[in-house]
Amino acid sequence: MPLTDEKSKPDTPPGGSIDRRSFLRSTAAFAGLTALAASLAPLRGLKDYTSTEQFLQKYYKEMTPEEMEKVLQRITKEVEHQYGIRPHVRDLRPMNGVEFVYALNLTRCIGCRKCVHACVAENNQSRSPEIQYIRVLKMPHGSMDVEKGNHLYDDKEVPDKGFFYMPIQCQQCKNPACVKVCPVNATWQDKDGVTVIDYDWCIGCRYCEAACPYWARRFNFTKPQIPADRLNPEMSYLGNRPRKQGVMEKCHFCIQRTRDGKYPACLEVCPVGARKFGNILDPESEISYIMRTKRIFIQLKEEMGTNPRFFYYFDK
Amino acid sequence: MEQAPESSKVPGFRKTTYCLSALVVVFVGLAAAFLGNLWGHPPARQQIALVDKGFLEKTPWRKTYADMVRAKEDLSDFDCYGCHDKKHPPPLRFDGNSILIVPEEHKDIVMGHGSHNRNNLCYNCHNESNLETFQVRDGRELKFADSTQLCGSCHGPNYRDWEAGAHGRINGYWNTKLGEARKLDCANCHNPHAPRIPTRMPAPGPHALRTPVGNPHQAETAK
Numbered sequence: 001m002p003l004t005d006e007k008s009k010p011d012t013p014p015g016g017s018i019d020r021r022s023f024l025r026s027t028a029a030f031a032g033l034t035a036l037a038a039s040l041a042p043l044r045g046l047k048d049y050t051s052t053e054q055f056l057q058k059y060y061k062e063m064t065p066e067e068m069e070k071v072l073q074r075i076t077k078e079v080e081h082q083y084g085i086r087p088h089v090r091d092l093r094p095m096n097g098v099e100f101v102y103a104l105n106l107t108r109c110i111g112c113r114k115c116v117h118a119c120v121a122e123n124n125q126s127r128s129p130e131i132q133y134i135r136v137l138k139m140p141h142g143s144m145d146v147e148k149g150n151h152l153y154d155d156k157e158v159p160d161k162g163f164f165y166m167p168i169q170c171q172q173c174k175n176p177a178c179v180k181v182c183p184v185n186a187t188w189q190d191k192d193g194v195t196v197i198d199y200d201w202c203i204g205c206r207y208c209e210a211a212c213p214y215w216a217r218r219f220n221f222t223k224p225q226i227p228a229d230r231l232n233p234e235m236s237y238l239g240n241r242p243r244k245q246g247v248m249e250k251c252h253f254c255i256q257r258t259r260d261g262k263y264p265a266c267l268e269v270c271p272v273g274a275r276k277f278g279n280i281l282d283p284e285s286e287i288s289y290i291m292r293t294k295r296i297f298i299q300l301k302e303e304m305g306t307n308p309r310f311f312y313y314f315d316k
Numbered sequence: 317m318e319q320a321p322e323s324s325k326v327p328g329f330r331k332t333t334y335c336l337s338a339l340v341v342v343f344v345g346l347a348a349a350f351l352g353n354l355w356g357h358p359p360a361r362q363q364i365a366l367v368d369k370g371f372l373e374k375t376p377w378r379k380t381y382a383d384m385v386r387a388k389e390d391l392s393d394f395d396c397y398g399c400h401d402k403k404h405p406p407p408l409r410f411d412g413n414s415i416l417i418v419p420e421e422h423k424d425i426v427m428g429h430g431s432h433n434r435n436n437l438c439y440n441c442h443n444e445s446n447l448e449t450f451q452v453r454d455g456r457e458l459k460f461a462d463s464t465q466l467c468g469s470c471h472g473p474n475y476r477d478w479e480a481g482a483h484g485r486i487n488g489y490w491n492t493k494l495g496e497a498r499k500l501d502c503a504n505c506h507n508p509h510a511p512r513i514p515t516r517m518p519a520p521g522p523h524a525l526r527t528p529v530g531n532p533h534q535a536e537t538a539k
Contacts, residue, residue, distance in 0.1 A: 032340040038347030095491075113519035117367045118374075128364040130523050151522060157515040227366065261494030263487065268374050272505065272513055273485040285490070286481030294482065315483075 050244075051078070059185075060198045060238075068237075071200075075241055082242070083226070087233040089241060092259035094192035100253050100309065101193070101280040102264075103290045104167060106297070107315040108274035111136050111158040111165030115266035115275065119169075122254060122265035123240040124232055126224030133218065133251040134169040134266060144298065169266075170195065170216035170251035171300060171308030178208035178217060187248070193309050194253050196238040204246040213304045217250045253277070280309075364523050371519040374487065376504035381460040383504070394460060396447035405444035408437065428510030441466060441508070467502040478502070 018026075053074050058067060072089045079087045116134045125131040137149030141162050149166060159165065176195050179187050186201035187208060209217040223245045235241040236256035243249050254264035258277070267275040278287035290296075294313045302308075349355070384391060392398070399421065400406055409417045416436040418425055429435045443451040450458040452469045468475030477483035478499075485505065489495035505513065 028336065028340060032336065032343060035340060035343030035347045038351060039343045041347070041350040110513065110516070111518060112516055113521065114371050116522075117371045117519050120367070121372050127366060129361060130364050132522055135522070153518075154521055156517060158518045159515060222361075230366065258490070261489045261491035263490050268487055269372065270485065271377065271516075273483065273500075276482065278490050286486070289480040290482050293480075315477075 054200055057200055059201060072237065075235075075237070079231075079235070079242060083228040083231050085228055085231055085233055087231075087235045087241070089235045089237065090256070091237040092239070092255055094190045094194070095259060097281055098279045099191075099193045099281050100172070100258060101278065101287050101291070101311065102172070102253065102309065103276040103287055103294075103296075103311045103313055105274040105276065105315060106164055106166060106312050108272045109136075109165045109167060110272055110274075111138060111153070111160075111163075112271060114269045114271060115167060118265045118269035119251070119254075121230060122232055122257070123252075124224075124226055124235070124242050125218075125249070126220065126222075126226065126243075127230070128225050129222055131218045131220070131224070131249065133216070133249075134167050135215070137166045137168060138163050139166055146300070166312065167266075168214055168216070168300065169310070170253075171214050171306065171310040172251075172253060173306035173308050175305060175307045177211040177213065177304075177306060181207040181211040183207065192259070194255055194258075195250075196252050196255065197248055197250065198238065199241070199243050199247045199249070202247040204248065206248065208248055213301050213306060214308075217248050219248055220245050362523070365520075367519060376485065376500055378504050378507065380463065380501050380503040382463075382501065385461060394448065400447055405439075405447070408439070426507070426510045428512065429508070463503050463508065464501045467506075467508070 051074070053070075057063075057071060063071065068091050072091060075089050076087055079085070079089070113136050116132050116136060119125070119133050120127070120131075123133065125133070135151045137146060137151050138153040138160065139146070139149045141164060146166070146168075153160075172193055172195055174189075174193070176189055179189055179195060182188075183205060184201060184203055186203065187195060187197045189195045204219070206219055209215075209219055220243050224243055226242065231242075232240060234256055236259070239252055239254070239256040254262075254266075258264055263277055264275075267277050276287055276290055278285035280287055280291065282288060290313060291311070294315070296311050296313045298312050299308045300310070300312065379387075379389075381391075381394065406419075409419075411417055415433050416427055416438075418427060427433070427436050439451070441450050443449045443457060446457070448460070450460070450463065450466045452458060452466060454469065456469075458466050464475075464478070468478070474483050481499070484502070485500040486497050487500070488497045490497070502508070502511075
């Protein structure tokens, strides 16, 4: 052992070799640094949270089209790396002369929850743990009190006698409480009436979740899990691109579809035609017809003053 | 004697050494804990099963005659005069409670149009003088493909809503300048012989992040 050899030669010149004390000291320092590095091991997980480009990215509304193009390329690359599917990511802006309004026919809804799952499939929500934008409340006849509603019903057959079903999702308020409380302006109302979130700007403080009277906002407590074969490759920046852990998300009226002229996914799948969507500024649209002629029963919790763009109505 | 100046530094040197060794011990301990996963993995979350793809299906559950013509499907079921005689319209038979007896050849037809069996006469809609058409109360004769107009001849308000897009399903594009909107017909969703939408199995409900202790609403909905 070199250590004992050195000890046995106390008269070794000081510059020739190392003495016991400095050897121990440097060994201790080395061991200490190694241990320090090893004790920081949990930080290695950080690289999943953000990339440098994303960290240095500008605010959505301040980005030039060229910068936006770069961001879309980065997202494409990240999604392809993670899921092995090359997505088609776009940044769809609101159309001129369009304001979206949603109406839901409570007479028709049968509570089959197909909209819930069509929404999850379209908008790339986490499957496990589960994030769903739509909650279907089973409500006893004769009451509009949502506190009497139950969204965990597990009946074998729907609709159940003596109940009606009331799906609730983001109401796209004209006076949104969630936007007002956001400390970093990561969420705002676009001119077509859709309140959107920039997932790269959100700091995950969850103020908006607390402010929303409809429980429409969802938080990614863990890393979202989406099987690659269920990923929807048609994406938009403010819409359904995959989210990260620690950001909010919510219904955005499927902007990757609706800003392209299509109906939202929840409407497409509704087997009874209870869901109606359209441009309220177009007097010929079915939504304008419904607003003019139907018995619009409620804007949910209208006493909150949020003025939702989501209306519930009855046929008869 | 050479050691004397060094030994005079001992208290300060010792302090540093103790501090450093204490830190080293802390770091080694932490490193061992992280690498050896001393606290164990976070408790495994319950994996939620993927939803059956059938619940994501957008196509309507029924096909109309017009759909079958479009898809060039086998229409031999609609060849009435393969069995019936043109000159003799099939007679309707009723049981003691004046409920229509559905003949054996048509036993797949469930009679359920209107409550209390008030609308159980085949020739309210089918045309006895030409079984391959419908007859409307105002005397018009309609082809099978135009069944929606037949429904509209009685269900006025719903037909009006359907024309405006407020009743029934429209798929495709809300903005018809950008693409086609496909308006479904009555018979895509309603069985004309039993138009009430049948009950169905709902898609699975939400799973909480933590397993909920009982359903707080159970007592309320059970009433």
